[in-house]
Amino acid sequence: MPERALPAQESLRGAEDPARPTLRARAPGERGGAGGRARRAEADRLRQPDSILYPPSPAAHQGPPDRSRERQCEFGARRRHRSIHSRLSAQTGQRGIGGRVSDQEREARRARLEALRGEGVDPFPARVGAWTPIAELRERYEPMDAERLEAESPSVAVVGRIMASRSFGKxxxxxxxxxxxxxxxxxxxxQLDEATFRFIRELDVGDFVRFEGVLWRTRTDELTVDAKSVQxxxxxxxxxxxxxxxxxDLEVRYRQRYLDLIVNEDARRIAIVRSRTVSAMRRFLDARGFLEVETPVLQPLYGxxxxxxxxxxxxxxxQELYLRIATELYLKRLITGGLDRVYEIGHDFRNEGVSRKHNPEFTMMECYQAYADYRDIMELVESMVCEIAMEVRGTLQIEYAGEKIDLSGPWPRISLCRAIEExxxxxxxxxxxxxxxxxAIREKKLGPADSPTWATLVDDLFSDHVELNLIQPTFITDHPxxxxPLAKRSQEDPRLVERFEPYIAAMEIGNAFSELNDPDDQRARMEEQLQNHADGDEEAHLVDEDYLRALEHAMPPTGGLGMGIDRLVMLLADAPNIREVILFPHLRPETD
RNA sequence: GGGCGCGUAGCUCAAUUGGCAGAGCAAGGGACUCUUAAUCCCUAGGUUCAAGGUUCGAUUCCUUGCGCGCUCACCA
Structure with a gap:
């Protein structure tokens, strides 16, 4: 319909830059990229008024046959509006005693909806007239004072959800x-005809609307669109x-995240941080020559x-299948196949408990780099986290749960055993x-020490006495x-492997090693794991013959990394709980 | 899965030893041309999570179940 009626707007929209990082809704037909504007213009040409615009200005409706004018006439009968209210009070009166009246508000809104339909207004029209993003309007007109704004009286159109409504009668x-x-x-x-004013007065908080109008400033200097018409x-x-x-209410916030997003700015902020984190990670890896790949989620053998x-x-x-618990073994098959740098960002599924840091379904980035070892990957992790933090937060000095954290590298590297000793x-x-x-542990009264093996005792010591103190970024290296079972053995000590875990804010945000590429050693370790599995450890690895076959074809020396995206986002968004960074976290089924 | 806590109007929260279940916002009617959580008058809105139990009487005490949170265990 009407960009001709709004010359200022066309020039505004022409000035938009699709590459601009700020978030902004796109008009129909605008899908980004270079052709966006042309497609948009085309879409605008094809656009026909599908619902009533109040008032139906000649400029707005000069094109197509004007059905809306007829509707406008129908709508003009004032009695209809009064009838909404009388009908309404009749209804609530009837329901007053005994019936559930908690739907009072919904009934009122439904009555208005039906009244609109009765008047020929489509409450859910398919097309939206041209409009300008509010952010652009602010950018352009916020600098103008009231006098200048009045002199120019710019005609604009805006769309959005009504969040508040204050009426002073006229x-x-x-x-x-x-x-x-x-x-x-x-x-x-x-300044409005009666039908239009009444139409606006009957709008509800929560409705989506489009207003055409003129910008002005109120006495309190608030930039305001004075409505001339509404859709x-x-x-x-x-x-x-x-x-x-x-x-x-946390439960409602998680189950009805859309409400959370509408009314809580923080929910929106976290969603944006997450999106930017992932896209910054992709850019970082792409720039380093990594190829993004996709491997099966449904796997005949998990590992x-x-x-x-x-x-x-x-x-x-x-066929019985497993939802993947990691992408590792498939990605390393690709390294064997000559895709020397690969990564995948996707969901892993682990059938385990939930906690502040655990969701059964979570997002993992795994990457593998041929001809590299775990020390190269440490450099990669440092660079990647710093680059992402700069893009997302604009600084390397962040705060998490009240702790100041300095992400700038190089991060201290300390072996797990050394950290325990300290x-x-x-x-x-x-x-x-x-x-x-x-x-020795019992002698020093450092815990019950009831884990069965040397390695698990070491792991317990680390968890109980070291992990909580790893606030600043730290690489913990050389695990038992x-x-x-998938890491290459340390050259200095055969009891250890070339592995590290980056810790920030006492959270393990990743796991990396020099990948084990000796097929015989790998088979021995898998068989050992299988024994553990047979002994009742349901989490132990299984023997993956196809993977071993791939290793027998030779996999180059490779450094690999897995990084928990959710935890990284928790860190960057200063979110205390993993459920805050997952839009739809796993919850028990809703009763009722 | 274990322990602790919570569950009251659409939302945010009250309710005295166990004694008629309330407020603000939202909603409906009315007044109001400069508000920013507008203000003022009026109105409506409840299976107090569910099922049992104790009691003359239960939102309150007990049991069980459901859901949520915290925490421990397991893991990233």
Whole structure:
């Protein structure tokens, strides 16, 4: 319909830069990229008024046959509006006693919806007239003072969800939000025809609308669109949560995330941090020559981590399948195949408990680099986290849970055994077996020490006495071989492997090693794991014959990394719980 | 899975030893042309998570279940 009616707007939209990083909704037909504007113009040409615009200005409706004028006439009958209210009070009166009246608000809105339909207004029209992002309007007109604005009286069109409405009888103020930006809209009775003013007055908080109008400033200097016409874009049948306290019930925030996103700015902020984190990570890896690949989620044999899987079944092949717990073994097959730098960002599924740091379904980035070892990967991790933090936060000095964290490298590298010794005084490498180590731990009263093996005792010591103190970024290196069946053995000590885990804010955000590429050693380790599995350790690895066959064809020396995206986002967004960074976290089924 | 805590109007929260279940916002009606959580008058809105139990009487005490949170265990 009407960009001709709004010359200022066309020039504004022409000035938009698709590459601009700020978030902004796109108009229909605008899908980004160079052809965006042309397609948009085309879409605008094809666009026909599908619902009523109040008032139907000649400029707005000069093109297509004007059905809306007829509708406007129909709509003109004032009685209809009064009938909404009488019908409404009749309804609520009827339902008053005994019936559930908690739907009072919904009933009122539904009545208005039906009234609109009765008047020929489509409450859910298919097309939206041209409009300008609120952010652009602010950028352009916020610098103008009231006098200049009045002199220019720019005609604009805005869209958005009504978030607040204040009525003074003959004057109304509405606040609409679009793409996270808001602007005030005014409606003045003496400057609108009666039908239009009443139409605006009957709008509900939560409705999506489009306003055409003129920019001005109120006495309090608020940039405001003085409405000249309005188009309902989508009718809301349910009210929004409380405007001042917002929505704080965690369960509702997680189950109905859309409400959380509407009313809690923080929810929106975290979603944006997450998106930017992932895209910055992709850019970082792409720039370093890594190839993004996709490997199976449904796997006949799970592996690459110690975890219990979800089990599912393929009907046609009558095949039992597992949802992947890691992408590792497939990605390393690709390294064998000559894709020398690969990465995958996707969901892993681990059939385990949930906690502040654990969701059964989570996002993992794994990357593998041929002709590299774990020290190269440490450099990669440092660079990657710093680059992402700069892009997402604009600084390397971040704060998490009240702790100031300096992400700038190089990060300290300390071997796991050394870290334990510093924290507890026990040099675990001095003990040859589990029993002697256990005795030493008990002697120092450092814990129950009831884990069965030397390696698991070491792991416990680390968890109990070191991990919580790793606030600043730190690489913990050289883990026990038993805990790392896919990592290459350390050259200095055969009990250890070339592995590291980056810790920030006491959170393990990744796991990396020099990949084990000796097929015989790998087979021996897998068979050892299989024995553990047979002994009841459901999380132990299984023997993957196809993977061993791949290793027998020779895999180059390779450094690999897995990084938990959710935890990285927690860190960058200062989110205390993994459920805050997952839009739809796993919850128990809703009862009722 | 274990321990602890929580569950009251659409939302945010009250409710005295166990004694008629309330407020603000949202909603409906009305007044109001400069509000920013507008203000003022009026109205409506409840299976107090569910099922049992104790009691003359239960939002309150007990049991069980459901859900959520924290925490421990397992893991990234």
């Amino acid at each position: 004057l109304m103020f509405l606040r609409i939000v679009e793409a996270g930006e808001s602007i005030q809209v005014s409606a003045k009775k003496n 309902l874009l989508a009718k809301s049948l349910r009210g929004l949560p409380e405007k001042w306290h917002g929505l704080s 690459g981590a110690t975890a219990r899987p979800f089990v599912t079944r393929h009907n046609t092949y009558d 924290a507890t005084g026990i040099d675990v490498l001095a003990f040859a077996d589990a029993d002697s180590l256990r005795a 071989v038993e805990l790392s």
